[in-house]
Amino acid sequence: MKHFSQFRFWAIGLASVWLTLFVFMPNLLVVITSFLTRDVMATASLPINSDSYLRTLDPLYLQVLWDSLCMSLETMLVCLIIGYPFAMCIAQLPKKWQPIILFLVILPFWTNSLVRTYALQFLLGNQGVINNILVGLNIVAEPLQLLYTKFAVIVGLSYICMPFMVLPLYSAIEKLDVRLYQAAQDLGAGAWSRFLHITIPLTSPGIIAGCLMVLLPAMGMFYISDLLGGAKNLLLGNVIKTQFLLARDWPFGSALSVMLIVLLGFMLWLYYKAANFVNKQGGINGSDF
Amino acid sequence: MAPTFKGLKLIRLSYLVSILVLLYLPIAVLVINSFNASKYGIHWAGFTWKWYIKLFANESMMQAAGHSLLIAVTSASIATIIGTLAAVALHRYQFKGKAILSSMVFISMLTPEIVLAIALLIIFILVGIQLGFWSLLLGHITFCLPFVIVAVYSRLKGFDMKMLEAARDLGATEGKVFMKIILPLALPAVAAGWLLSFTLSLDDVIVSAFVTGPGYEILPLKVYSMVRVGVSPEVNSISTVLLMVSLVMVIISQLLLREEK
Amino acid sequence: MSEPRPLLTLNNLSKTYGDNIVLNNFNLTVYDGEFFTLLGPSGCGKTTVLRIIAGLEDADVGQIHLTGQEISSLPAEKRPVNTVFQSYALFPHMSVFENVAFGLKMSGVAKDEIKSRVIEALEMVRLSDFLDRKPAQLSGGQQQRVAIARAVVNRPKLLLLDESLSALDYKLRQQMQVELKRLQRKLGITFVYVTHDQEEALSMSDRVLVMHKGIVQQLGTPREIYEQPANLFVARFIGEINQLEGVIVAIDGNHQYEVKVEGMQWALHAEHNFIVGDKVNVLLRPEDLRVEYIDAPHVDQVLVGTIVERNYKGKTLDSIIRLPSGVELITSEFFDEDDPSFDYSLNQSVAVKWVPGWEVVMPYETL
Numbered sequence: 001m002k003h004f005s006q007f008r009f010w011a012i013g014l015a016s017v018w019l020t021l022f023v024f025m026p027n028l029l030v031v032i033t034s035f036l037t038r039d040v041m042a043t044a045s046l047p048i049n050s051d052s053y054l055r056t057l058d059p060l061y062l063q064v065l066w067d068s069l070c071m072s073l074e075t076m077l078v079c080l081i082i083g084y085p086f087a088m089c090i091a092q093l094p095k096k097w098q099p100i101i102l103f104l105v106i107l108p109f110w111t112n113s114l115v116r117t118y119a120l121q122f123l124l125g126n127q128g129v130i131n132n133i134l135v136g137l138n139i140v141a142e143p144l145q146l147l148y149t150k151f152a153v154i155v156g157l158s159y160i161c162m163p164f165m166v167l168p169l170y171s172a173i174e175k176l177d178v179r180l181y182q183a184a185q186d187l188g189a190g191a192w193s194r195f196l197h198i199t200i201p202l203t204s205p206g207i208i209a210g211c212l213m214v215l216l217p218a219m220g221m222f223y224i225s226d227l228l229g230g231a232k233n234l235l236l237g238n239v240i241k242t243q244f245l246l247a248r249d250w251p252f253g254s255a256l257s258v259m260l261i262v263l264l265g266f267m268l269w270l271y272y273k274a275a276n277f278v279n280k281q282g283g284i285n286g287s288d289f
Numbered sequence: 290m291a292p293t294f295k296g297l298k299l300i301r302l303s304y305l306v307s308i309l310v311l312l313y314l315p316i317a318v319l320v321i322n323s324f325n326a327s328k329y330g331i332h333w334a335g336f337t338w339k340w341y342i343k344l345f346a347n348e349s350m351m352q353a354a355g356h357s358l359l360i361a362v363t364s365a366s367i368a369t370i371i372g373t374l375a376a377v378a379l380h381r382y383q384f385k386g387k388a389i390l391s392s393m394v395f396i397s398m399l400t401p402e403i404v405l406a407i408a409l410l411i412i413f414i415l416v417g418i419q420l421g422f423w424s425l426l427l428g429h430i431t432f433c434l435p436f437v438i439v440a441v442y443s444r445l446k447g448f449d450m451k452m453l454e455a456a457r458d459l460g461a462t463e464g465k466v467f468m469k470i471i472l473p474l475a476l477p478a479v480a481a482g483w484l485l486s487f488t489l490s491l492d493d494v495i496v497s498a499f500v501t502g503p504g505y506e507i508l509p510l511k512v513y514s515m516v517r518v519g520v521s522p523e524v525n526s527i528s529t530v531l532l533m534v535s536l537v538m539v540i541i542s543q544l545l546l547r548e549e550k
Numbered sequence: 551m552s553e554p555r556p557l558l559t560l561n562n563l564s565k566t567y568g569d570n571i572v573l574n575n576f577n578l579t580v581y582d583g584e585f586f587t588l589l590g591p592s593g594c595g596k597t598t599v600l601r602i603i604a605g606l607e608d609a610d611v612g613q614i615h616l617t618g619q620e621i622s623s624l625p626a627e628k629r630p631v632n633t634v635f636q637s638y639a640l641f642p643h644m645s646v647f648e649n650v651a652f653g654l655k656m657s658g659v660a661k662d663e664i665k666s667r668v669i670e671a672l673e674m675v676r677l678s679d680f681l682d683r684k685p686a687q688l689s690g691g692q693q694q695r696v697a698i699a700r701a702v703v704n705r706p707k708l709l710l711l712d713e714s715l716s717a718l719d720y721k722l723r724q725q726m727q728v729e730l731k732r733l734q735r736k737l738g739i740t741f742v743y744v745t746h747d748q749e750e751a752l753s754m755s756d757r758v759l760v761m762h763k764g765i766v767q768q769l770g771t772p773r774e775i776y777e778q779p780a781n782l783f784v785a786r787f788i789g790e791i792n793q794l795e796g797v798i799v800a801i802d803g804n805h806q807y808e809v810k811v812e813g814m815q816w817a818l819h820a821e822h823n824f825i826v827g828d829k830v831n832v833l834l835r836p837e838d839l840r841v842e843y844i845d846a847p848h849v850d851q852v853l854v855g856t857i858v859e860r861n862y863k864g865k866t867l868d869s870i871i872r873l874p875s876g877v878e879l880i881t882s883e884f885f886d887e888d889d890p891s892f893d894y895s896l897n898q899s900v901a902v903k904w905v906p907g908w909e910v911v912m913p914y915e916t917l
Contacts, residue, residue, distance in 0.1 A: 007464035012384055015375030015434070019393040022431040026408030033411055086308050089301045101305065103543060108312055110485065111535040112492035114509060115528040118516040119315035122322060129318060162312065220403030223494050226517055237403045244407055244499065257404045264399060454606050455639035457626040459653035459704065473643050
């Protein structure tokens with residue numbers, strides 16, 4: 001409508017202004033800051049340079065970054081390996097049970113993840129539930145050192161990020177056409193090759209979406225490595241936090257964040273490619289068989 | 290074939306149940322320990338309320354809780370107002386930059402919180418906003434906003450557009466259409482959006498850790514500084530309270546969203 | 551009857567969606583108090599016209615005048631026009647009373663007056679016992695009547711109805727057609743009705759406008775549209791019609807031609823001006839054709855063919871007759887009360903003729 005409406009003006013305007021001011025502009029500033037020079041007095045200043053990016057190649061940081069990336073990737077794999085069969089199990093439940101189980105999976109996401117990470121200490125500690133059981137059953141003589149290890153960080157990240165993996169996987173698996181299985185079975189495909197040639201390719205957008213939604217937050221959740229990993233097992237989030245709040249090297253911290261944004265962009269691109277791939281394959285659905 | 294099929298079903302079911310148990314086990318242990326008379330929570334030494342009594346007597350804790358509630362209520366309310374309007378705009382109107390607006394919503398949902406945190410910190414420092422109440426409020430509204438938009442938008446998608454046209458045809462201005470038709474019908478989703486924003490705000494650590502100031506302590510950050518030191522009974526009780534508040538809020542919001550279907 | 555007064559005029563309306571031209575230089579005048587119908591197949595632009603009148607959409611160019619006033623700059627809520635939507639579009643969270651009262655509330659009518667007017671409107675559609683029901687508790691026909699009451703209670707200058715009966719089943723639709731027509735007479739409000747159903751259009755309207763691809767095909771009374779279709783599209787769209795190809799062989803005089811059809815020469819009447827050699831279509835409604843047994847020698851000129859299909863329809867006997875040229879004619883005959891056993895057998899040879907002057911001869915075209 002070309003007629004002016006005050007309501008329409010505010011409905012569009014408020015959110016646009018807000019997101020421009022507090023999402024678009026700040027992110028732009030992060031990119032700009034990453035090219036500035038560190039300045040102890042004014043946080044960042046001219047001249048423009050790419051030193052901050054070069055510093056990530058410094059062996060000292062490279063090692064930290066690599067380790068952090070590995071931990072996040074391992075978390076992603078753990079979530080995928082546990083989450084995929086889990087999502088399949090949900091999708092095979094009777095229809096009326098599915099939303100209830102899904103709700104139980106999402107519910108923890110809405111609760112305080114810091115508190116839940118803290119709760120893991122009860123399980124992983126030297127005197128924790130797991131060690132008590134292991135010692136009690138005489139499986140080990142001495143309590144294992146679980147807490148403050150890389151293992152604990154991965155357990156913590158997987159625990160917190162699991163819902164992000166299960167939801168996209170579930171919605172991809174749930175959309176699968178049962179007739180495809182029947183057709184494949186009819187053509188002599190066994191259970192394993194059905195899974196490999198039909199389920200996996202057709203749910204690949206869900207897999208990528210799940211990986212994206214686990215990997216990126218998992219790189220930033222500094223409190224998980226703080227609480228479970230001790231001083232040695234750092235995530236990218238810890239490094240960024242240190243650069244901003246302690247070392248006061250904003251350009252370097254910003255450069256690290258930009259790398260996260262680039263990674264996000266790459267994974268989104270991957271996701272759209274996979275989604276297109278599945279849609280093109282969509283022609284297979286039903287009629288062509 | 291039948292027995293193996295049944296066996297497969299049993300394996301599936303036990304896998305489902307064991308993952309769900311693993312998801313809730315730490316929470317259960319935490320809650321139980323908050324009532325444990327033993328200070329270090331290693332062995333069960335009897336039921337007690339004393340950690341809760343101690344918690345509510347802790348003045349700085351109560352002050353932080355007060356701050357958190359204020360921030361959560363305010364930011365949830367503002368995010369709900371802006372988010373609901375934005376959802377209506379995205380649903381009803383064609384305008385220049387609509388694609389940009391919706392992709393900003395999408396991107397801000399996917400961006401890792403830590404990136405948003407430093408981005409907000411940089412702009413607050415640049416503009417000269419005092420770190421404390423205002424910076425926390427603005428930050429919390431920002432990360433709650435997309436959740437409200439998505440919750441309300443998906444409810445609006447189920448609307449019959451003709452119904453909104455009928456209202457205009459009968460003489461209602463855009464504002465009246467919103468107040469008399471859209472809002473009453475979308476109310477469950479709007480309320481759910483508010484509740485979810487409230488819990489997000491109450492539980493946030495990452496953005497808060499960056500944009501908080503020395504003069505204004507909030508609960509999640511206080512808990513954060515305490516848990517870094519290790520297990521303590523007071524943390525158990527405050528954590529249990531936080532968990533319970535979120536659980537209740539989320540369950541109500543989900544019931545609201547479901548009822549109308 | 552006094553001279554018809556124009557209520558609504560549309561001038562040179564055009565509208566495109568992307569590359570798709572929905573309306574092309576569209577003109578229309580609706581007179582005060584008439585039941586006007588826009589008829590056409592789906593996608594012909596009729597609903598767009600309605601939405602532009604209501605203000606729910608804007609035309610790219612063109613003017614809309616209502617009682618002489620240009621209203622295209624007015625938003626929908628300010629136009630003295632109301633719509634009955636195809637899906638009824640009742641507000642699910644409001645009772646029947648609140649639904650009907652909505653428009654009056656919006657225009658700030660006093661509470662007491664709202665009450666009396668709403669009840670009056672609901673009595674008119676025989677729903678005054680359902681004031682407190684929610685739309686979901688009503689049947690389709692009742693919802694339809696609430697939607698009508700909700701619109702007419704505002705006493706609009708013009709009531710727009712968008713395929714308003716199409717969601718109802720056949721019997722209810724017939725009943726509502728009668729009711730709508732009665733209501734329109736009683737209220738004296740001008741109705742603009744949009745439909746793709748030609749039967750509905752013919753039975754309710756004072757005037758019908760046939761549209762196709764955003765262009766006016768014919769405007770006239772139902773009788774004119776049916777009996778004097780302006781072109782092949784209108785002829786085909788308004789009911790069944792038989793189409794025979796012919797050539798003008800001689801001009802007999804004013805609008806009288808000798809036309810060669812099916813190998814025979816016929817003296818036919820035509821509104822168009824033709825010259826010798828023009829190809830023409832001769833159109834005949836199935837009920838205008840007479841079928842006769844070939845037992846007595848015929849005085850009149852006839853077409854001879856064989857029965858290939860006969861369908862008993864209750865009131866009528868519909869047959870398909872194949873002519874030697876391969877053309878098939880559809881005929882529809884009322885049963886003759888004197889001869890209850892009247893029927894044909896398949897492959898029977900019959901003669902087909904019509905009352906001279908009932909044919910429509912128009913320039914040759916194909917669809």
